[in-house]
Amino acid sequence: MPEFRFPDVALFDLDGTLLDSAPDMVATVNRMLAARGRAPMPLEALRPHVSKGARAMSGAAFLELSIAQRDALVPEFLAIYAEELGKHGVPFEGIEPMLRALENAGGRWGIVTNKPEYLARDLMPLLGWETRCAVLIGGDTLSERKPHPLPLQEAARLLGADIAQCVYIGDDERDIQSARAAGMASIAALWGYRLADDAPDAWQADVMLDEASDLLDPANWPQQAPR
Template sequence: MKGRINAVLFDLDGTLLDTAPDMANAANMVLKEYGLPPLSDEQIQANTSHGARGLLKTGFGDQIEGKDIDSLRLSFLKHYERDICRATCMYEGVVELLQALDAKNVPWGIMTNKPGFLTHQLFTYFPALQQTRALVCADTLPVAKPHPEPLIHTAELLNVSPRDCIYIGDIQNDIVAAKAAGMYSAVAAWGYVGKGVDPLEWEADLVFNKIENVLSLF
């Protein structure tokens, strides 16, 4: 049984940061090497939160058959690391939200499926995110989302029971992970929710259309 919401956990890509332009650029560089066209805006919107594999699989389509996806991912990471923050930006209202949570003494943390070395590199550009009391990345533990353990670990770092946390993310796997962790779940509808996708079907506890609406919890 879930309790009262006392802490907020955030996804990163498509929730706190709009990383789509730089992630898409890295994917397009790989696609170009194979003579394939760049991703469409719709493909980028629907797949950025699924990371390198999501972007590459949609870009290669049927041609992904027989390809070494791990090798393609390494190529993606090389391009992405080199140009990680050319166009990435924080969503409008994020700084104000985080400051408001701090002012209300509401602990907050970040749980992302982005690899740790890229997350830390990206954080150098965004001081507000460096203030997080807990950061768990894709490779912090042996498992990643949608497995619930990374979210449970993030709650432990905040010294908060998972049942008293809410996790906010923009893809269905975020909601699946939160439910499995025994947390409240919320959709960041301002993020990379794909065209034609109805987040209400994910059965999250809440759907936030605007970042500032998160403060209605406290």
């Protein structure tokens, strides 16, 4: 029987992969709507847009505005979101035991997200991850962001890890594009946030998993060469 193991390094997207942050973002959008005398939007209507970022969330809430007008709302969104950060969202079921299992097996893990770095870092102590997350790259940390390969390449470099010994896990097509461009194995997180017309079958991830708890089984991870 083959011996399955966790990777030496697991790199994760944050929103929609490790963290169910949709409730924080919905609270943010609904504060923006309330300030304009408008009714709140339900979680179900906004949830698919979360992984697309602040512009997409603002756009979904204010469909009548032009792209330029929606973009102008981003600073307001980020300011309110900083106040709602970590108040409502929680790690997906199965994430905490998986991270412990990964650590117990001698693996390291980090986060590569397109969320602004300061917001991602502010979340770490709220989740108890500030000393556990070995590297954190935000969307504004470097000159490029996902789907460019640079964030994943830099995360591996900072950890002194070979790309071939890393796996990246994300719920958006750009996550898988970034991993493929970097030459890194990937897992598509199907439990995350997707629009109706997203087609993860076409992303060409090495593995697709339905639930975060599926990551608890080392056999579900792309297998790498022996150490």
